[in-house]
Amino acid sequence: MIQHKSSEIPLITLVGPPNSGKTTLFNNLSGSNYKTVNYPGATVEYSLGKLLPKFGLKANLLDSPGIVSLVPNSPDEEVSIKSLFSHPELGTPDIFVITIDASQLSRHLLLVNQIKKCNINFIIALTMSDILNRKNYDVDQVKLGELLDCEVIKVNGRTGNGIPELVIRLNKYLGSNGIKKCNNTKIPKFPAEELIDVFKKNELIESQVIFELNGSKLEPNIERANRQLKILVNQKSKIECYKIDEKTIRIDKLLLHKSWGLLFFLFVMTLTFTSIFWLAEPLIVLVDNIFGFLANQSLKLFGYGWFGDLIANGVISGTGSILVFVPQIIILFLILGTLEDTGYLARGAMLIDKPLSKIGLNGKSFVPMLSGFACAIPALLATRTIPNRRERLLTIFIIPLMSCSARLPVYALLLAFLLPPKNSWLGGFLLAGIYIFSIASSIVIASIVNKLKNRLINTIDNSSFILELPAYRSPKFRVVINNTYISTLTYLKKAGPIILILSLFLWLITTFPNINTKIEAKGLNQEEILRITKTERLSKSYAADLGKILEPVMTPLGMDWRVGISLIASFAAREVFVSSMALIFKVTSDENTLQSSIVTAMRDAKLEGTEDYLFTTSTIIGLIIYFVFAMQCLSTVAVARKESGGWRIPILQILVFSTIAYFLTFIAVNGLRAIGLN
Amino acid sequence: MRSASQLKFGEKVLIKNIDSSHPSSRRILEIGFTPGQEIELMNVSTFNDPLAFSIRGTLIALRRNEADCIEVE
Structure with a gap:
């Protein structure tokens, strides 16, 4: 420093x-x-x-x-x-x-x-x-x-x-x-x-x-x-300049209206939230394509040996999985920064303070929680504006439950399996359902943790909400853009190295020790050889060994070690689950889109050693529930440790959220089977 | 004795005293709510809490229980 x-x-x-x-x-x-x-x-x-x-x-x-x-x-x-x-x-x-x-x-x-x-x-x-x-x-x-x-x-x-x-x-x-x-x-x-x-x-x-x-x-x-x-x-007499700006009073009559004020705020936030997704979507696809292209080019350049594979699937894909979140983070901070600069965000905190205080949070917890829907890292950093330590720790605690954008590709894949093709409106509907479910669960968990008060979060502080509501003004875009730039840079610096190192580590354990695979290459083209090599490597890799240790944990969920590996891989970043599934279930994305070809492969996959299908409605719903709760992101763990000033909170998060995730998945899978929904 | 949390909209009153036993009393004084100042209730949030007062030419939002420690005339 x-x-x-x-x-x-x-x-x-x-x-x-x-x-x-x-x-x-x-x-x-x-x-x-x-x-x-x-x-x-x-x-x-x-x-x-x-x-x-x-x-x-x-x-x-x-x-x-x-x-x-x-x-x-x-x-x-x-x-x-x-x-x-x-x-x-x-x-x-x-x-x-x-x-x-x-x-x-x-x-x-x-x-x-x-x-x-x-x-x-x-x-x-x-x-x-x-x-x-x-x-x-x-x-x-x-x-x-x-x-x-x-x-x-x-x-x-x-x-x-x-x-x-x-x-x-x-x-x-x-x-x-x-x-x-x-x-x-x-x-x-x-x-x-x-x-x-x-x-x-x-x-x-x-x-x-x-x-x-x-x-x-x-x-x-x-x-x-x-x-x-x-x-x-009389020196006490007030000076006439001490009048609140008329314009501000008039705007507040509408925006802080007793009945519609909160509704309007929720409307603005829904709009913010959906535009994060709609505006970022094409940019995310662009980032994805650029890194896919780079990975292919480097394979051609460095050959298909272990080195080329390291550059393409380790370094380049790893960097891509960091940068893929940048569009959403930029858009989120542009919108929030603009709202803040106009003076509206302070009023939003006032409007939402009462409901949040019921579950032990503060009006000032709202913006960090909203940021959590893009990415937990900037959200955790934003909790520093909460003055009360207890409320701040509780906010940090539940932020990983906000459905961050890394879960989106996972949900997209799992929903694509559940739904008949060309029924995208139902997909959107179910996706909204998942988000509402995750919000509702985080409210329930926050209030339970709040009830357990000092046992989990060991601080008592005077809960207080004192906030100046600045006069409305038109936002200064230079400042907003500067702040967005800084926040994005902070995200890259905090999360970047961890995600990259983990991606490299995952590449290592999914590639070694069986680096030089021997396969029957007769009559196969380059691409098929590559695919079979990869699958062969993976099935005898350290990750597979690890996955087999996990087998007893996965069996009660109706899944096998291959899903277990993907779940481990997704600790680097949740969306790695998708590419890992693709790798494990022998998928290449030649003609179809990657997603639909994985889905096809998933439909054919059988539980190892049996004739039962691995992926069924019940296991897929189980996986969705798993991803709603599980603390599946090591960068979040690292930042939560730093922001809460110790290991207590992140360890609690891992224990509590992973236990909830596992048991709810277990209940969902077996419950659905019990009622005949396989 | 009335407190600031019992004000009606548009009612302008002078602050009489700040109850120093309230844990937020010091911050409330520091932000400008001192005896002798005129305050007015400007806005109320949806669940009647927090409240926004005008004081010294600015708007300050407080929770209802914090406004309780502001005694008015």
């Missing part, structure tokens, strides 16, 4: 309350040239960048999580606040730039008050004064600086006004004669009793620096005169 502790390049950290324009300022200062750093505590990953060269100042710039106060609310928050002052990788920043919303002064000055007592250098960047201007008010930055005894610079994230000036001040601080780095920064105690006085002081400051613009009207305005008089007489 990056080491800056003793670096010569100064570190500037942006600090500020949520919705204070911190990230916009970050983008203005650093452009899009940044990487993400893992920010300790309960927050998403944060960006570390460098000041753009045009500013002529060499400095690292860190965007930090939005905080209301330096007093932590939870153990996670405590870690992130401490690392503001002393980041485990980046060290102590040379200077803070505190972003403060000019139209929210009395609230946002609380943080300034606290930081002032911490013995650290800071400059205030006053944002959103354009919003004040629109309401015919302005803020006196010089006066504010005098009252607070620090530098205050007005900046405008949209136009870039004030940013060069901010950099000049920073340069003055950090330049050749630079200020001394503060070595003994510490966070003092801030007693709750003082809060009211601090706010009173801030209100006083606010009333002294906010003034009404006179505009073009010169005639005396009696009402205004009265109001100003009142302000002079």
